[in-house]
Amino acid sequence: MMTWLDPISDLTQPFFFYSITFTILFALLTYIILRILGVHDPKFKSYFYMIPLIIPLVIYAIFPPFYLAAEISFASFSSIADMPAQAKIGSISLPKMHFNGIPPFKPVHLEVFKIQVLSLTGLLCFVGLIAGTVLLVFLYFFGNKIVCWLQGIVELTHEEDPELAAMVSRLAQRAGISMPRIGITEDLRPNAFTIGYGKNAMVVFSLGLLKVLENAELEAVISHEIGHIKNQDFHFNALVSALKTVSFFNPLAYLLTSAIKREREFLADNTGMKLIKKPWIFGKALKKVWEASNGSSGGLLKRWISSFFIVSELRHQRNLLATHPTLKSRLSNIADSIYHRSAGRDETLRAILSCAIIIMMVINVCGLLAWTRYPITLTRIHSKEISVASKKGGYRLKISDMPNITHIWQFECRTFNHEKDAEDRGELPLTVELGKQLNTPPLYFYISIASTEHQPSLLSRPSQVSGSTYSWILTSTNIVVMTIILFLSCRDCFRNAIKRLVRWYSTDQQRSRKILS
Amino acid sequence: MSSNHSISEYMPSEYRIGEDKLESVLGPLEAHVMETIWEMRKPVSVREVYEKLRRERKIAYTTVMSTMDALFKKGLLDRRITRGRGGLLYVYWPRFSKEEVERSVVKHVIDSLLRNFGNSVTSYLIEIAASDKEKIKAFRKLFESIEKEKKDK
Numbered sequence: 001m002m003t004w005l006d007p008i009s010d011l012t013q014p015f016f017f018y019s020i021t022f023t024i025l026f027a028l029l030t031y032i033i034l035r036i037l038g039v040h041d042p043k044f045k046s047y048f049y050m051i052p053l054i055i056p057l058v059i060y061a062i063f064p065p066f067y068l069a070a071e072i073s074f075a076s077f078s079s080i081a082d083m084p085a086q087a088k089i090g091s092i093s094l095p096k097m098h099f100n101g102i103p104p105f106k107p108v109h110l111e112v113f114k115i116q117v118l119s120l121t122g123l124l125c126f127v128g129l130i131a132g133t134v135l136l137v138f139l140y141f142f143g144n145k146i147v148c149w150l151q152g153i154v155e156l157t158h159e160e161d162p163e164l165a166a167m168v169s170r171l172a173q174r175a176g177i178s179m180p181r182i183g184i185t186e187d188l189r190p191n192a193f194t195i196g197y198g199k200n201a202m203v204v205f206s207l208g209l210l211k212v213l214e215n216a217e218l219e220a221v222i223s224h225e226i227g228h229i230k231n232q233d234f235h236f237n238a239l240v241s242a243l244k245t246v247s248f249f250n251p252l253a254y255l256l257t258s259a260i261k262r263e264r265e266f267l268a269d270n271t272g273m274k275l276i277k278k279p280w281i282f283g284k285a286l287k288k289v290w291e292a293s294n295g296s297s298g299g300l301l302k303r304w305i306s307s308f309f310i311v312s313e314l315r316h317q318r319n320l321l322a323t324h325p326t327l328k329s330r331l332s333n334i335a336d337s338i339y340h341r342s343a344g345r346d347e348t349l350r351a352i353l354s355c356a357i358i359i360m361m362v363i364n365v366c367g368l369l370a371w372t373r374y375p376i377t378l379t380r381i382h383s384k385e386i387s388v389a390s391k392k393g394g395y396r397l398k399i400s401d402m403p404n405i406t407h408i409w410q411f412e413c414r415t416f417n418h419e420k421d422a423e424d425r426g427e428l429p430l431t432v433e434l435g436k437q438l439n440t441p442p443l444y445f446y447i448s449i450a451s452t453e454h455q456p457s458l459l460s461r462p463s464q465v466s467g468s469t470y471s472w473i474l475t476s477t478n479i480v481v482m483t484i485i486l487f488l489s490c491r492d493c494f495r496n497a498i499k500r501l502v503r504w505y506s507t508d509q510q511r512s513r514k515i516l517s
Numbered sequence: 518m519s520s521n522h523s524i525s526e527y528m529p530s531e532y533r534i535g536e537d538k539l540e541s542v543l544g545p546l547e548a549h550v551m552e553t554i555w556e557m558r559k560p561v562s563v564r565e566v567y568e569k570l571r572r573e574r575k576i577a578y579t580t581v582m583s584t585m586d587a588l589f590k591k592g593l594l595d596r597r598i599t600r601g602r603g604g605l606l607y608v609y610w611p612r613f614s615k616e617e618v619e620r621s622v623v624k625h626v627i628d629s630l631l632r633n634f635g636n637s638v639t640s641y642l643i644e645i646a647a648s649d650k651e652k653i654k655a656f657r658k659l660f661e662s663i664e665k666e667k668k669d670k
Binding site: 151156188 | 562
């Protein structure tokens with residue numbers, strides 16, 4: 001059974017809303033923590049940036065993306081034994097009800113049961129989960145073959161280029177890993193990357209690279225690639241790609257992924273540099289590669305697909321989602337053993353921040369809309385709206401549940417009747433039905449939360465959870481975002497003001513000293 | 518890109534009497550690569566040639582690469598940079614058809630023979646003509662066709 005709610009209530013489903021909100025919150029938190037603590041170790045940073053990406057998984061575990069609707073049974077005049085074995089999630093009491101021409105009921109107690117239905121956003125989450133899993137499996141089983149085919153990689157035997165093989169094996173030995181395979185692509189522009197993992201790991205060079213670089217530079221490049229293998233970046237890359245796919249609808253995920261990959265690049269640089277005696281040569285090689293490469297190779301699709309399998313590409317991409325740091329930041333990373341905050345990374349963080357703010361605003365607006373649309377007021381079943389349909393199995397009333405963000409039973413009752421026979425609908429006197437309680441076909445109602453122009457009069461039943469959770473989240477996130485924006489925008493101002501104050505104070509003192517002397 | 522653009526026909530640098538077919542003017546691997554490229558009938562990258570050759574014999578990629586580079590330098594292959602699998606790469610295609618190459622080999626060898634040992638060549642040709650009736654027929658046919666062509670023009 002599929003129930004489609006309108007887009008706004010779809011967006012405020014707990015799994016969707018919480019996963020996006022908490023991803024943003026954790027991204028911001030990570031960012032603040034890293035900035036305040038001054039964490040510059042790329043390894044730490046890459047792990048840190050993983051946290052927000054894992055959040056959606058946690059949220060889905062708490063709020064499965066299937067859950068949307070609830071089912072209500074008339075506990076008062078139907079035996080619960082008729083109900084299918086489902087988890088009871090709550091109960092609701094309705095006041096006196098009037099049905100068409102039927103004498104009023106006593107107040108009715110309804111039992112609410114969970115039924116699992118997909119919503120639009122639930123579908124998004126579900127697709128993400130499946131795609132992520134499929135991608136992970138795919139990466140591990142077919143990754144190498146696909147990328148070899150896409151990039152036209154030819155494996156070199158060790159006899160073919162003994163010099164290169166010797167260099168690779170020497171560095172691999174120094175790093176303490178088994179000798180990776182060597183492959184080449186016919187690309188005339190210098191580039192190098194790593195594919196595969198464990199014993200199947202392959203370091204791939206482009207013909208251009210082998211042509212352009214001198215031996216010492218080539219050694220530096222190899223050491224960087226070996227750094228990737230040693231750091232198990234294939235697994236890391238696969239995991240991050242899968243997580244990105246899981247929350248593919250969240251733009252922040254893409255930014256986080258590229259940030260993680262950049263940190264892994266820095267890490268590989270650091271690992272690689274320990275293997276060679278003259279680390280600065282890697283900077284030279286990198287600069288050569290940078291200067292010689294212009295634009296991207298292959299179609300966008302091909303590159304995009306390849307990017308899942310290729311662990312590290314030496315060549316850079318010029319865009320916001322670049323998985324590689326800028327040359328400048330890498331060179332400064334190489335130059336300094338203490339890592340500097342660099343322009344490239346700063347840009348990513350700024351991008352993450354602005355993205356977070358944008359999403360925050362969208363969610364605020366959505367929440368506000370949802371709120372105004374479904375005010376915490378009264379819920380009433382309008383007697384005229386209810387019509388009765390009969391079916392076997394017991395009395396039932398179906399109700400679409402608002403997400404437990406607002407968690408109020410608000411509904412409008414319409415006829416719910418899948419029976420082909422129109423005569424059944426509404427013509428069955430309820431009294432008669434009620435009279436033969438035990439043998440009668442059930443009553444079916446459909447209660448949807450969709451508001452129509454002629455809003456039914458609503459009678460109150462504020463739920464226990466009510467809007468407070470939602471408002472709490474909104475308020476706190478707003479406060480956090482505002483604080484960060486203030487912090488970031490005023491940081492320099494504050495610093496400058498303090499500097500000016502200090503300068504003014506010291507010059508003032510000097511002046512007074514002069515006067516005194 | 519290529520220094521050999523002006524060449525309108527293939528010019529063999531040497532001719533080895535003892536070898537078979539194209540191997541008389543090219544190295545054995547070069548001849549094999551040329552044959553393969555002619556068979557493939559489209560511009561090919563080194564990798565494609567390598568993958569085809571690998572099925573027939575044990576061969577290294579780098580060998581194919583250097584062979585094709587040598588063939589390019591000899592003017593038998595032409596190449597251009599295109600966007601292909603993996604990035605910008607060279608694709609090669611034969612500058613001449615197999616027949617054109619064979620004809621130019623014959624032309625240059627006989628020209629050289631005539632230039633150096635003109636009299637002996639003529640006398641040998643007469644000798645052949647006298648000894649072998651089939652060859653006489655073949656020569657006659659050839660001359661007739663040449664004359665026909667002249668008349669047609």
